[in-house]
């Protein structure tokens with residue numbers, strides 16, 4: 088079949104000619120059809136390949152850094168159970184990361200690449216197969232040489248040192264080069280021109296033969312050897328249908344569009360032109376209109392634009408030029424004309440010997456056969472000579488050696504089957520030759536290129552798939568964490584707020600109850616708290632009543648301070664509990680891998696406003712409730728506490744003992760002569776009960792007398808007492824009784840007072856101490872500044888600590904949340920990218936294979 092003109096593989100010239108012999112019976116039309124079909128397929132394949140390559144470049148630039156794979160011998164020895172062709176696939180930018188693959192060769196010489204699961208127990212047939220055409224690159228290979236001391240190290244060792252992006256750039260450049268080559272190939276495939284060089288001995292009838300092929304007497308024919316110019320005959324269609332001669336100017340490269348490169352001449356003047364250029368081996372372009380149908384015409388055959396070159400006859404001068412000419416790549420076929428009368432001359436032998444080395448495609452026309460009488464003998468002799476000169480031509484002599492009479496072929500209506508056979512053979516030969524010389528190299532290059540693309544796509548598919556799986560695995564790990572965090576965020580914030588509020592509430596309420604209780608007790612002359620370190624002084628006797636009052640005051644005040652400390656300790660406990668809760672919340676809400684707050688809460692650092700630096704200079708305290716896990720630094724020294732009545736024992740005014748600590752005149756009067764509305768507190772009620780007798784009153788008046796044993800009392804106090812008493816007894820009757828009554832009362836009172844002092848002093852002092860820390864608002868409403876102040880202070884301190892811990896957790900949580908969100912976003916992008924790349928390369932692989940199938944390149948459908 089015609090198809091066999093285009094075998095998939097390049098065969099040896101001998102085989103080619105043999106195949107040509109087998110196709111002898113083929114009609115020219117079949118050959119033409121097959122040629123056109125193959126040409127169109129190749130053009131389509133070239134266009135599709137170009138589009139794929141351009142697309143890969145864009146994809147490489149915009150979406151995915153295309154990786155360049157390399158295959159090495161396996162690092163592990165192959166087991167007998169394993170299929171052969173095991174290779175380790177690595178990428179040059181990442182040579183350490185090996186993937187084991189199996190390359191299988193099937194009958195169509197394709198190679199399959201199997202992704203191998205590392206587990207040896209998995210049977211080979213379960214392996215997922217990706218068809219790949221080859222194990223190595225042909226066209227897209229990055230052939231880099233690195234010269235070290237004159238020796239080149241392997242390309243692989245160089246590229247492995249390169250960055251992923253650099254390799255992608257190198258690959259891009261390689262693709263660009265390949266694309267421009269493909270463009271050239273396209274031009275080559277599209278170029279339908281084919282040159283047939285007609286040469287031979289002097290006067291062998293070359294011009295006559297060319298004229299016979301053209302069925303026109305165009306080339307000058309002479310008995311004398313004359314032609315020295317190379318006359319290249321083209322279809323006039325190439326010259327806008329105009330028949331004329333273009334004489335190429337000396338030194339110019341002919342370009343039909345550039346008139347400066349040639350001189351025009353009328354076709355009718357060709358003989359003269361040839362004559363004029365006899366001495367110079369000039370090149371003439373002759374444009375001829377061939378009126379015959381494409382199936383008849385050689386020049387205008389509808390498939391290939393054949394141009395015939397009538398070369399000068401071979402002699403010592405022209406031999407070299409013609410030989411060089413014949414070697415040119417654009418010469419598809421050399422037709423050698425030999426006169427049957429003369430056989431092969433020395434020059435002819437020389438030329439043929441060389442040409443058969445260079446060009447296997449020789450077509451031999453033994454001309455002037457009509458002149459030979461003993462035709463068989465002649466044939467035998469000529470073939471014998473051909474056998475010696477070009478055995479391959481001799482092997483295919485039936486097609487390649489023709490014995491004709493060119494002169495008679497020009498005669499109209501004269502049957503010339505030998506010449507017709509020659510012409511038909513020549514046309515087929517030109518086409519077959521053309522497909523070999525033009526289409527086959529293009530097919531081979533394109534096939535190699537497509538195999539490379541397929542390999543590249545397959546390897547990148549593997550990477551993309553691995554990255555996709557990695558991204559999906561990462562996502563399935565990190566996404567639920569993010570979701571949980573997002574969902575838990577509000578709950579965490581609420582919990583933190585609750586912990587803070589609860590801590591503050593507990594601290595505050597404890598403080599309030601402890602201090603109220605303590606105040607209550609102090610108000611009754613008892614120690615605010617039971618403390619081993621504080622005790623009420625024992626009564627030292629009347630004469631040291633002043634010291635007693637002072638010691639009682641000290642003790643009571645100290646007990647209040649102690650109560651404050653107790654409250655603070657309770658707050659510490661509550662705060663610690665809160666901090667622990669926050670820690671638990673951290674465990675509950677912070678994802679793994681997020682560093683927990685490693686600072687340790689130091690409850691003792693609470694309620695200290697000053698810490699000392701190394702030099703002992705007081706310094707404002709910063710957030711030092713927490714210290715580093717190592718405990719270094721941040722040591723907090725509980726220092727003096729000031730403000731809000733804190734550290735009462737250190738406030739001199741609180742420790743000042745006055746006369747009123749012994750006899751609280753104001754209190755007594757207020758109790759008895761006040762408006763009675765001061766019973767808001769239970770303590771004042773008790774005061775009332777305890778002193779609602781005249782004795783209390785009298786004690787005011789005479790109490791001053793007891794002072795002599797102690798500190799001096801101001802005269803004001805005494806006079807005040809006397810005046811009050813005299814006021815009471817202002818009338819006559821009273822005056823009469825006053826002395827004895829007064830005397831009796833005084834004696835009784837003094838006795839009572841003296842006896843009562845150990846009890847009354849603590850109460851008086853306690854009441855006064857209480858009153859000093861609890862201030863009234865002037866409207867009878869008592870505002871417990873002491874308690875409220877401490878409640879606020881303790882609450883604030885608790886809140887400060889808990890808020891700091893909450894803030895820390897929130898910051899960590901939000902940081903971790905943002906990190907996870909960014910990670911998820913990142914992984915989602917990777918997933919998308921890998922997915923897209925996986926699909927893309929899969930599609931490239933499929934398309935590439937389809938192109939090869941469609942163009943009949945290497946693989947069958």
Ligand SMILES: Nc1nc2c(ncn2[C@@H]2O[C@H](COP(=O)(O)OP(=O)(O)OP(=O)(O)O)[C@@H](O)[C@H]2O)c(=O)[nH]1
Nearest residue numbers: 290291292293294295309312313314400455493494
């Ligand atoms: N009888 C006969 N004469 C031929 C045949 N072919 C050519 N001639 C004659 O041979 C002579 C030379 O023919 P050309 O065609 O000029 O030969 P050529 O090889 O072109 O000559 P150069 O280019 O000068 O070497 C002419 O007189 C032709 O008529 C043929 O087949 N039979």
